[in-house]
Structures are given as structure tokens and as C-alpha cells.
Amino acid sequence: MILGSFFNTQKNNQKKENDGVISLKGLSKVYDTGKVKVEALRGVDLAVYSGEMVAITGPSGSGKSTLMNLIGCLDTATSGSYLLRGEEVSGMSREALASIRNRRVGFIFQSFNLLPQISAFENVEMPLIFGGMPKKNRKERVMDLLERVGLSERMDHKPTELSGGQMQRVAIARALAMDPDIILADEPTGNLDTGAGGDIMNLFIELWEQGRTILVITHDPALAKRAPRQVEIRDGNITEDIRRN
Amino acid sequence: MHNPRIGLIIYLFLNSSRVQKKRAILTVASIAWGTLSLLLLLAFGEGIGISTSTAMQGIGKDIAVLWPGTTSLVWQGLPPGRAVRPEIEVIDLLNKRVPGLFGAAGEIQRYSAVIKYGKIGTNATVKGVTWGFGELRNHIPAPGSRFIDPMDERLRRRVAFLGDEIAKKIYGNVDPVGKELLIEKIPYTVIGVMMPKVMMGNYNGMDKDQICIPITTFKAQFGMDRLHTLIIRPDHPEEMGAVLEGVNKVLGTKYGFDPADKRVFGTWDTVESSKSQRNTMTGLKIFLGIIGALTLIIGGVGVANIMYAVVKERTREIGVKMALGARRSWITGPVVIEGMLYTLLGGAIGLLMAMAAIVLLGCIPTEGNEALAMLGKPTLSVPIGLVSAAILGFIGLAAGYFPARRAASINPAETLRYE
Numbered sequence: 001m002i003l004g005s006f007f008n009t010q011k012n013n014q015k016k017e018n019d020g021v022i023s024l025k026g027l028s029k030v031y032d033t034g035k036v037k038v039e040a041l042r043g044v045d046l047a048v049y050s051g052e053m054v055a056i057t058g059p060s061g062s063g064k065s066t067l068m069n070l071i072g073c074l075d076t077a078t079s080g081s082y083l084l085r086g087e088e089v090s091g092m093s094r095e096a097l098a099s100i101r102n103r104r105v106g107f108i109f110q111s112f113n114l115l116p117q118i119s120a121f122e123n124v125e126m127p128l129i130f131g132g133m134p135k136k137n138r139k140e141r142v143m144d145l146l147e148r149v150g151l152s153e154r155m156d157h158k159p160t161e162l163s164g165g166q167m168q169r170v171a172i173a174r175a176l177a178m179d180p181d182i183i184l185a186d187e188p189t190g191n192l193d194t195g196a197g198g199d200i201m202n203l204f205i206e207l208w209e210q211g212r213t214i215l216v217i218t219h220d221p222a223l224a225k226r227a228p229r230q231v232e233i234r235d236g237n238i239t240e241d242i243r244r245n
Numbered sequence: 246m247h248n249p250r251i252g253l254i255i256y257l258f259l260n261s262s263r264v265q266k267k268r269a270i271l272t273v274a275s276i277a278w279g280t281l282s283l284l285l286l287l288a289f290g291e292g293i294g295i296s297t298s299t300a301m302q303g304i305g306k307d308i309a310v311l312w313p314g315t316t317s318l319v320w321q322g323l324p325p326g327r328a329v330r331p332e333i334e335v336i337d338l339l340n341k342r343v344p345g346l347f348g349a350a351g352e353i354q355r356y357s358a359v360i361k362y363g364k365i366g367t368n369a370t371v372k373g374v375t376w377g378f379g380e381l382r383n384h385i386p387a388p389g390s391r392f393i394d395p396m397d398e399r400l401r402r403r404v405a406f407l408g409d410e411i412a413k414k415i416y417g418n419v420d421p422v423g424k425e426l427l428i429e430k431i432p433y434t435v436i437g438v439m440m441p442k443v444m445m446g447n448y449n450g451m452d453k454d455q456i457c458i459p460i461t462t463f464k465a466q467f468g469m470d471r472l473h474t475l476i477i478r479p480d481h482p483e484e485m486g487a488v489l490e491g492v493n494k495v496l497g498t499k500y501g502f503d504p505a506d507k508r509v510f511g512t513w514d515t516v517e518s519s520k521s522q523r524n525t526m527t528g529l530k531i532f533l534g535i536i537g538a539l540t541l542i543i544g545g546v547g548v549a550n551i552m553y554a555v556v557k558e559r560t561r562e563i564g565v566k567m568a569l570g571a572r573r574s575w576i577t578g579p580v581v582i583e584g585m586l587y588t589l590l591g592g593a594i595g596l597l598m599a600m601a602a603i604v605l606l607g608c609i610p611t612e613g614n615e616a617l618a619m620l621g622k623p624t625l626s627v628p629i630g631l632v633s634a635a636i637l638g639f640i641g642l643a644a645g646y647f648p649a650r651r652a653a654s655i656n657p658a659e660t661l662r663y664e
Contacts, residue, residue, distance in 0.1 A: 102570020
């Protein structure tokens with residue numbers, strides 16, 4: 001755990017092309033419900049490099065959620081290969097995947113998914129506890145994270161006592177807690193009003209500028225346009241991959 | 246990395262969302278009720294067991310009762326079918342000659358002897374007995390009284406030892422010791438009264454209704470000198486067989502019959518019959534235990550049910566924890582702990598209720614009511630506690646385990662996306 005480097009805003013925006021965080025090759029996923037087989041992904045190839053911010057767009061049912069679940073190690077692919085920082089993830093055990101989710105992936109959800117009965121502080125602390133960080137280091141770490149998202153004042157509040165935007169900030173602090181390789185955000189502004197949504201998007205841009213690798217699923221075109229790279233999925237295939245400068 | 250991290254599991258348990266209070270209370274109550282049933286049934290089983298074995302020993306501990314009969318084998322040219330009628334003296338002979346014998350006693354009965362005390366008259370069985378009879382047949386003298394002793398027997402004293410019922414019948418509430426009594430018009434002095442005892446199984450009537458006098462006095466008054474029954478007790482109950490063979494050998498030599506002839510004496514071996522009695526009691530206890538355990542299992546089903554509901558309610562919570570990197574045991578652990586907690590809490594309440602119930606039941610007087618006396622005092626013992634704790638623990642574990650497995654099988658990807 002490199003506590004110092006996390007807030008180092010100096011960190012690069014110019015990682016080299018070969019510095020791949022995610023490398024998908026021929027990744028496919030078939031849901032077998034017994035009667036019907038649904039091909040959610042049909043051999044997707046995708047490379048995401050360190051420090052990139054990618055918006056993944058597509059209509060509902062296009063397979064973007066499946067893709068997010070596979071990248072987030074919440075689910076495993078039917079075939080194909082998935083390298084996360086050079087490590088093959090497909091075929092790992094459930095326990096190994098749990099550990100990867102803990103250390104390598106930070107999740108942000110549309111519905112925040114904070115644990116309702118514990119405070120903002122404890123929510124952010126949870127992944128650190130899972131990761132086995134000693135108590136004395138945890139406190140400092142959580143305080144830093146909450147300060148980073150501007151919620152130091154509210155750390156003792158329960159999620160129900162926070163606004164939507166504040167809850168999403170807590171969720172972002174939680175996603176950053178273990179200093180993961182990638183941040184996966186699934187419609188992060190979907191449940192927020194325009195103002196709060198814009199703030200959250202700004203926060204993502206800021207994080208990107210600090211060198212974070214971020215994947216955002218969205219079907220909000222305005223939001224997608226703010227991302228430097230946009231990948232569109234239709235019927236389980238990548239149909240567009242645009243980079244803006 | 247296979248550290249189960251108990252502390253973390255307890256932390257997660259303490260911080261998971263709480264069950265509705267009413268539901269939790271009902272669940273705990275069902276376990277408490279099951280535990281109460283199990284404990285009370287086992288306690289009654291124990292009580293009945295104790296009172297049965299006490300009652301079994303009412304007639305005497307580890308004794309055999311022998312009735313003289315006829316020979317069934319040819320012996321030294323003599324035909325079978327000869328009657329064997331031992332005299333009073335064989336009791337001394339047996340006590341001297343039979344190895345491993347704790348004691349032998351003999352008795353001769355006279356049924357329906359006329360008993361008189363002042364104007365009160367009645368009929369009762371009078372037994373002439375050797376002095377060792379009291380100990381072997383469990384005639385314990387009430388305080389301030391005694392049984393027939395060797396001097397009474399040697400001097401043919403006219404003394405009588407009364408069963409508690411016959412004593413009450415003749416003397417009412419007056420202490421009979423030292424009072425005079427006419428047995429078939431011959432005066433006797435009462436020297437003792439038997440302590441009340443529960444007696445299961447008897448021959449020739451209940452001890453409480455009978456009068457014992459020295460066998461020598463009996464012979465002098467009634468002219469009978471052949472024993473009706475012999476009482477045998479070995480030093481160790483497991484040597485009963487060998488001692489009975491010894492008795493046959495000694496008496497076979499004296500009366501001329503084959504010592505291997507098992508049919509000369511009709512034999513009631515109480516060691517043997519109490520063994521089968523004990524087996525019956527064990528069977529009864531197991532039966533009661535099974536009924537109790539089944540009742541408790543219904544409570545366990547309640548716990549499992551509530552834990553399934555809890556897991557269902559917490560699906561999203563569990564999914565979130567999985568996404569944050571919780572291991573399988575961190576998901577299942579808190580569910581198992583919660584199920585166990587309901588079970589153990591219910592068990593503890595059930596135990597307290599059972600103890601209270603047993604104290605209350607212990608206050609009900611059983612004297613004078615034989616059925617209640619046979620039911621005995623329900624008793625909680627250490628084995629009952631251990632058996633109940635084991636059943637409870639098993640049920641709690643099972644009630645938590647299956648819902649926990651359901652929790653661990655939750656697919657986080659499906660639970661997390663939308664509200």
C-alpha cells in the first residue's frame with residue numbers, strides 16, 4: 001500500500017501504450033438458462049491502458065453490463081482470455097477472484113450500494129478490513145479518502161442521512177480505498193440530478209487527471225463525450241472505439 | 246491466506262442489518278419451547294428411572310429368591326420327582342459353606358393369622374424369618390426400632406417386626422414399639438416397624454402388610470420347620486450364577502440330589518430381572534429423548550426459516566460485500582453465528598424454564614399416591630445437559646448452515662445493478 005502516491009497529482013497522464021491494465025482477447029459469455037442460450041458477448045477484443053478513461057456505451061441488452069461484470073471479476077467468461085495487469089483471470093477460483101476484486105478493482109454503482117447500517121467512515125473502511133490493513137493505518141487512510149471526496153464532515157453519518165451525490169462520493173472513496181488498478185463505474189450518475197451528476201463526473205475527470213484508469217458504463221451521450229475514449233457495444237460486439245484528444 | 250479471521254466474521258455479524266424483533270422473539274421462543282420439552286421429557290425419564298430402580302430394590306438389592314420344589318434328574322439310583330424340603334438349619338450351613346455368598350436367609354409363612362391388640366383384631370401374614378432376612382429383604386427399621394437379631398432367634402423370643410401398613414392399621418398414630426400384640430393368641434412384643442418403601446414386584450404379598458417374627462419362635466408356635474423360601478445374596482451381583490451353583494452343591498449333598506439339577510428350586514434372580522428392567526428404562530429414555538429432540542427440531546426449522554428470510558433480505562448487502570472482496574467464509578460465518586445465537590439463546594431460556602418447572606414439580610407431594618411416587622421426581626443430570634447441548638448445537642449449526650450456503654451462492658453481478 002503506497003499511501004503517498006495516491007494523492008500525488010503529479011502522476012502521469014502519458015503512460016506508454018504497452019502499459020496495459022486490461023487485455024481482453026476473444027472474450028465471450030453465454031448465459032445458459034437451460035432452454036435458451038443467450039450469447040451476451042461474442043469474442044470481444046479490448047485493451048485498456050493505464051491512465052485511460054473509457055466510456056462504454058450501448059443500448060440495453062447490448063452486453064455492456066456483462067462486459068463490466070467480467071472486467072470486475074464478478075463473473076467469469078465462457079471462453080477467451082482476460083489479462084488484468086498481465087495476470088490471467090479466467091479460470092481463477094472464487095476465493096482468488098474475491099481477492100482480485102478487493103485489491104485490483106474499485107466498484108461504483110448506479111444505486112451506490114453502500115451498506116445501510118454502518119456509517120460513511122465504516123463503509124469506506126470495509127475494503128481495507130477485507131484487505132487486512134491494520135487498524136491504526138485504516139483510520140488515517142479513510143480520513144484521507146473522505147477528505148478527498150469532500151465528506152470529512154459527514155463521516156459519522158449513515159447512508160440514509162446523506163444525499164444521493166454524497167452517497168456516491170462515499171462510494172467513490174470506498175472504490176479508491178485499496179488503490180485499485182481500475183475503477184469500474186456502472187451508470188454512476190444514473191440516480192443523480194443534473195447538478196450532482198455533473199459534480200460526480202467532474203470528480204471522475206479529476207481522478208483521471210491524477211492518473212487513474214477508469215471505465216464508465218453510461219448511456220448518457222453528454223457524459224460519454226466527456227471521456228477521452230468511447231467504446232460502443234452492440235449485440236455483444238464492439239462496434240466503435242473512438243479516441244478524442 | 247486461509248486465515249478464517251474470526252474477529253472479522255464477528256465484526257460483520259455485528260454490523261449486518263437486524264432481523265425484525267417480533268420474528269426473532271418468536272423464533273427464540275420456539276427453540277425455548279423445544280428445549281423445555283426435551284429437558285422435561287428427559288428429566289421425567291430420569292426420575293422414573295431412579296424411582297423404578299429404587300422400587301426394584303425395595304424387595305432387596307441383588308438377591309435371588311428360591312422356592313424349594315422337586316428333583317427332575319435321577320441321582321444315585323434315586324428317581325426324579327422327589328420333594329426337597331430344607332430345614333431352618335440349612336441357612337447356617339449355606340452361610341458357612343457357599344463361597345462368594347454375602348448372606349442367606351430363610352422364611353416360613355403363615356397366611357391369615359389372627360392378630361389382636363386390645364379390641365382391635367385383624368388378619369395378616371406372619372413370617373418366621375432368620376435374623377439376616379431384614380438386611381437382605383430391605384426391611385429397614387424406622388427410627389427408634391430394630392429388626393430381629395441373632396439373640397431373638399437363639400432365645401426364641403416372642404418379638405415382632407411390623408410392616409408400616411399393618412402397624413398403622415393396628416396402632417393408628419401410636420408408636421407400636423414396646424406394645425403387646427397377640428398372634429394366634431400368643432403374646433408378642435413389638436420391637437420394630439418397617440420404614441415405608443416403594444416395592445415393585447413381590448411374592449406372597451407386600452412387606453408393608455406383613456409381620457416378621459424369629460423363625461425359631463415361629464417353629465415353636467406353629468410347628469413348621471421347613472423353609473418356604475430362601476433368600477440368597479452374593480458378594481458381587483455378577484457372581485449370582487456361581488453362588489446359586491454353590492447353593493445347589495451344598496444342598497444337593499445334604500438332601501441327595503444332583504447339584505446340576507436346576508429345577509429343584511424355583512428361582513427369581515432379581516439381578517437378571519433388574520438388568521432387563523434397566524434395558525426397558527434405557528429404551529424409554531431414548532424414546533422420550535427422541536420425542537423431545539423432534540420437538541426441538543421444529544424450533545430448528547423455525548431458525549432455518551428466519552435465516553433464509555434474512556439472507557434473502559440481505560441479498561444486496563451480501564452482493565456488495567462480495568464486490569468489495571469478501572471471502573466465502575466472511576459471508577457464511579455471520580449467518581451461521583446468527584442462527585447459532587438464536588438457538589443458544591432459546592436453549593438457555595428453555596433451560597431456565599425447565600429448571601423452574603422442575604423446582605415447582607418437586608413441590609407437589611407424592612406421598613400416599615403410588616402413581617405419582619412411581620413417576621418419581623423429575624431430575625436434571627449432567628448427561629441430560631450434555632445430550633441437550635449436543636442436540637441444540639447440532640440443530641443450531643444445521644439451521645445456520647443451509648441458509649449460509651444460500652448466501653454464499655448469491656451471484657453479486659445480478660444483485661448489484663439496479664434497485
